Amino acid sequence: MKAAGAPFDTVQVRLERCDTHANILMYSPSGKVPALISKEGTISDSLAIAETIAEAFPRAGLWPGDETLRAKARSAAAEMHSGFANLRAQMPFGVVTGDRVERMLADTQGEIDRVFAIWRDLRAAGGSGIFLCGGFGIVDAMFAPVALRFRRFGIGIPAGLNSYAAAVLRYPPVEEWIALAEKERQAH
Numbered sequence: 001m002k003a004a005g006a007p008f009d010t011v012q013v014r015l016e017r018c019d020t021h022a023n024i025l026m027y028s029p030s031g032k033v034p035a036l037i038s039k040e041g042t043i044s045d046s047l048a049i050a051e052t053i054a055e056a057f058p059r060a061g062l063w064p065g066d067e068t069l070r071a072k073a074r075s076a077a078a079e080m081h082s083g084f085a086n087l088r089a090q091m092p093f094g095v096v097t098g099d100r101v102e103r104m105l106a107d108t109q110g111e112i113d114r115v116f117a118i119w120r121d122l123r124a125a126g127g128s129g130i131f132l133c134g135g136f137g138i139v140d141a142m143f144a145p146v147a148l149r150f151r152r153f154g155i156g157i158p159a160g161l162n163s164y165a166a167a168v169l170r171y172p173p174v175e176e177w178i179a180l181a182e183k184e185r186q187a188h
Helices: 020-025 046-056 067-082 087-089 106-126 140-155 162-170 174-185
Strands: 037-040 040-044
Touching: 020 106, 037 140, 040 046, 046 067, 046 140, 067 106, 087 106, 106 140, 140 162, 140 174, 162 174
Parallel strands: none
Antiparallel strands: 037 040
16 A cells, blocks of 8 residues: 555554454454455455455556566465465564574475575566566565564575565565564564
């Protein structure tokens, strides 16, 4: 939403508490986050939210203009959205750093390698020097949590891709997100 310049307010629900699910249900009938609440209703799926914002703010260029590159970006975003179960399970999301995976499962390593292959393919197809397909877009937003997981667990990023991961982590809305999460973490 920030990349689109969309006006919005944030309701922050504290996670990992006994009342978390009940608090989420106050805003999201699915009991899942994120959720976009608008006059049309509530959307509680990150990819559906991204598509809704892209439609509402077409000039933001959240998807590449080129049809072939757009299809590749959509495929990669959908794969990230619905896949990588081993990576998610073995490397939970978080903003802390210095954690390590004691024994990397082969399936997890395979998914890490797949992420790198997607990043390489999109950067080559898009000719982007910074983000995957030009400016920061939906596909980059979908991979931002992966960049944070890699940072948290000290996953080595291959040469040529480390600048991408660093750019995602330096993108001002991602930096803001990290700072807010860190502030919340330190409060507890």
